[in-house]
Amino acid sequence: MEKTLNKIKSIIPRSAFDKLVPIYHFLLSLTGNIVYSKPSREIFVIGITGTKGKSSTAEILNAILEEAGYKTAILSTVRFKIGNESRPNMLKMTMPGRFFVQKFLRDAVIKKCDYAIIEMTSEGAKNYRHRFVDMNALIFTNISPEHIESHGSFEKYLGAKLQIAKRLEHSQKSSKIIIANKDDEKAEKFMAINVPNKITYSIKEAEPFTLAKEGSVINLFGTRVQTYLPGEFNIYNILAAAKFAQSQGIKTETIKKAIEKLKFIPGRLEKVEIDLSKFKTEDNNKTLGNGIFPDFSVIVDYAHTADSLEKVYKIFKDDRKICVLGSCGGGRDKWKRPLMGEVADKNCDEIILTDEDPYDDDSEEIIKCVAGGMKDHKPKIILDRREAIREAIRSAKAGDAVIITGKGTDPFIMKAKGNKIPWSDKRVAEEEILALALEKFKK
Known part of the structure; x- marks a missing residue:
C-alpha cells in the first residue's frame, strides 16, 4: 500500500496528494472498525494523551488496575500487552496503522480484558488512528512543543491533541471521564469538552513530598506513599493514574500497594x-x-x-x-x-x-x-x-x-x-x- 501511495505521489500534484492521504487514513480506520466489529464498544477504553508521561502513566495505571484484580491491555510506546501476554513495541510508532488498533482491541475483548489502556498520539490523530475508538476516559498529562515539522506549528500540534479529546466527547460510551493536569496552562482547553465527569490533579495535592534519585515519598489522598520512581514528573504521572483509579472505586490502600511495588518503567530512568x-x-x-x-x-x-x-x-x-x-x-x-x-x-x-x-x-x-x-x-x-x-x-x-x-x-x-x-x-x-x-x- 505504501508503494502504491508513493507511486500516486509521484504522478499527481502535491496539493491533490495532500488531500488524498487523509481520506486514505480515514477509510483505513473506518474499515478496521467494521472488520473487527467495533471492538472498543465492548471494553472500557482509557486513552492517555499529552507530550510527556504517557507511557509511564500507562504503566502505573496498569499496575494499579492489576493490583485491584482487573485484567488489562496496554498499547504504548513501550509495549503491547493483552492479559498476561506482553511483547516489546518494535514498530517505532505508538499507534500503528493498518487496522492495528482495532485488532488489538478485538484481541483484548476476546481475552476478556476489563480495561484497555491506549497511548493516544498526535501523529496517530493526524492519521485518523484515534477515530472509531470509543473511549470511556481520557487522561491529559501535559503539552509542550513537539513534532512541529510534522504538524506545521505548535497550534496544529495542540489541535491534534484536542481532536483526541473531542473523540471522547463524541464517544458512544456513557459516564465519560476526562482527567487533566491542571498545572498545565492548556488544561482548560481539554476540560472544556462536553463530558459528564471532569477530574483534575495538581502537584500540590501530593504535598508534602520529598524527592531523591532513589525515589520519592508523597502524600496520596492523605496516605504516605513511597515510590521507586524518581522525579517530580513521576509524581504527576502517579497522580494521574491514581485519580483515575479513585474514580473507579479502587481503594487508596490498593493504589498505594501497587505504586510501592513498581520498581521501574522500562526505558524511563x-x-x-x-x-x-x-x-x-x-x-x-x-x-x-x-x-x-x-x-x-x-x-x-x-x-x-x-x-x-x-x-x-x-x-x-x-x-x-x-x-x-x-x-x-x-x-x-x-x-x-x-x-x-x-x-x-x-x-x-x-x-x-x-x-x-x-x-x-x-x-x-x-x-x-x-x-x-x-x-x-x-x-x-x-x-x-x-x-x-x-x-x-x-x-x-x-x-x-x-x-x-x-x-x-x-x-x-x-x-x-x-x-x-x-x-x-x-x-x-x-x-x-x-x-x-x-x-x-x-x-
Missing part, C-alpha cells in the same frame, strides 16, 4: 547494573564476586526534548554526570537540537554526542547542531553509539552518573533509505558493564 554473583570468569571457574556492579549509576532514559532532558539531569544534580545524547534526524524537530546541547552544557560534567536516529540526515550535521548550543563544554563526538556508551562507562568513577538519553526502549537505530540497526541501550550498557567487570577481575 531505568538503572542498568549487574549482579556479579551471576557471572563467571572466562575459564568458568569463579564468579566475578558478590554484590552489584558498577559503583556508579548508569541510567537509560527516553528523554528526547530539552525539557525532559533537564528534568532527568536535575534528579542527579549532586552527582558528576557523564551524558550521552544526540538528536533525531529525518527532518524531525530540527529546532530543538541546539536546545538539547544547551541543556547538556548547563547540567553535565562530560558530554558525549552520538547517533540517535539519523534517518536520511547527515549524522555529523545533526551533532554539529546539538554542539552549537554549547558554550562551556567541548563535547566528545563518537558517532558509533556503542563506542559512545563504552567511553562513558569507562570514564566514570565511583558515585558518578552515566546518563544515556534519547532512545529508552527504542528497538532500532534508524539509518538512511529505511535501513535500521537492531538496538537496545539497556542491553549495550549491560554488555559494556560486564566487559568492564571482567577486566577488573583479571587485574
Whole structure:
C-alpha cells in the first residue's frame, strides 16, 4: 500500500496528494472498525494523551488496575500487552496503522480484558488512528512543543491533541471521564469538552513530598506513599493514574500497594547494573564476586526534548554526570537540537554526542547542531553509539552518573533509505558493564 501511495505521489500534484492521504487514513480506520466489529464498544477504553508521561502513566495505571484484580491491555510506546501476554513495541510508532488498533482491541475483548489502556498520539490523530475508538476516559498529562515539522506549528500540534479529546466527547460510551493536569496552562482547553465527569490533579495535592534519585515519598489522598520512581514528573504521572483509579472505586490502600511495588518503567530512568554473583570468569571457574556492579549509576532514559532532558539531569544534580545524547534526524524537530546541547552544557560534567536516529540526515550535521548550543563544554563526538556508551562507562568513577538519553526502549537505530540497526541501550550498557567487570577481575 505504501508503494502504491508513493507511486500516486509521484504522478499527481502535491496539493491533490495532500488531500488524498487523509481520506486514505480515514477509510483505513473506518474499515478496521467494521472488520473487527467495533471492538472498543465492548471494553472500557482509557486513552492517555499529552507530550510527556504517557507511557509511564500507562504503566502505573496498569499496575494499579492489576493490583485491584482487573485484567488489562496496554498499547504504548513501550509495549503491547493483552492479559498476561506482553511483547516489546518494535514498530517505532505508538499507534500503528493498518487496522492495528482495532485488532488489538478485538484481541483484548476476546481475552476478556476489563480495561484497555491506549497511548493516544498526535501523529496517530493526524492519521485518523484515534477515530472509531470509543473511549470511556481520557487522561491529559501535559503539552509542550513537539513534532512541529510534522504538524506545521505548535497550534496544529495542540489541535491534534484536542481532536483526541473531542473523540471522547463524541464517544458512544456513557459516564465519560476526562482527567487533566491542571498545572498545565492548556488544561482548560481539554476540560472544556462536553463530558459528564471532569477530574483534575495538581502537584500540590501530593504535598508534602520529598524527592531523591532513589525515589520519592508523597502524600496520596492523605496516605504516605513511597515510590521507586524518581522525579517530580513521576509524581504527576502517579497522580494521574491514581485519580483515575479513585474514580473507579479502587481503594487508596490498593493504589498505594501497587505504586510501592513498581520498581521501574522500562526505558524511563531505568538503572542498568549487574549482579556479579551471576557471572563467571572466562575459564568458568569463579564468579566475578558478590554484590552489584558498577559503583556508579548508569541510567537509560527516553528523554528526547530539552525539557525532559533537564528534568532527568536535575534528579542527579549532586552527582558528576557523564551524558550521552544526540538528536533525531529525518527532518524531525530540527529546532530543538541546539536546545538539547544547551541543556547538556548547563547540567553535565562530560558530554558525549552520538547517533540517535539519523534517518536520511547527515549524522555529523545533526551533532554539529546539538554542539552549537554549547558554550562551556567541548563535547566528545563518537558517532558509533556503542563506542559512545563504552567511553562513558569507562570514564566514570565511583558515585558518578552515566546518563544515556534519547532512545529508552527504542528497538532500532534508524539509518538512511529505511535501513535500521537492531538496538537496545539497556542491553549495550549491560554488555559494556560486564566487559568492564571482567577486566577488573583479571587485574
